Amino acid sequence: MSDAIIVALITGGISLFGSVLAIISTSRRQTAEMEKQMAIMQTQMTTMKNDIQSHNRYAQMFSENIPAIKQHMSDMDRRMEVLERRTA
Numbered sequence: 001m002s003d004a005i006i007v008a009l010i011t012g013g014i015s016l017f018g019s020v021l022a023i024i025s026t027s028r029r030q031t032a033e034m035e036k037q038m039a040i041m042q043t044q045m046t047t048m049k050n051d052i053q054s055h056n057r058y059a060q061m062f063s064e065n066i067p068a069i070k071q072h073m074s075d076m077d078r079r080m081e082v083l084e085r086r087t088a
C-alpha cells in the first residue's frame with residue numbers, strides 16, 4: 001500500500017472515532033435532559049392530580065350540602081313572612 005492510502009485510512013479512522021464519540025456524548029446529554037424533563041412533568045402531573053382531587057372533594061361536599069342549604073333558606077323565608085305579617 002502506498003503511504004497516501006495508509007494516511008487516508010488512519011485519518012478517516014480517527015475522524016470516524018471522533019464522530020462516534022461526539023454522537024454518543026450528545027445522545028447521553030439529551031437522554032439526561034429528557035429524563036430531567038420527564039421528572040418535572042411527573043411532579044407537575046402529581047400536583048395537578050392532587051389539586052383536582054381537592055377540588056372534587058370540595059365540589060362533592062358543596063353538592064351534598066345544597067339540599068340542606070335550600071331547606072334552611074326556605075325555613076328562613078317562612079320565618080320572615082311570619083314576622084312581616086305580624087308587623088303589618
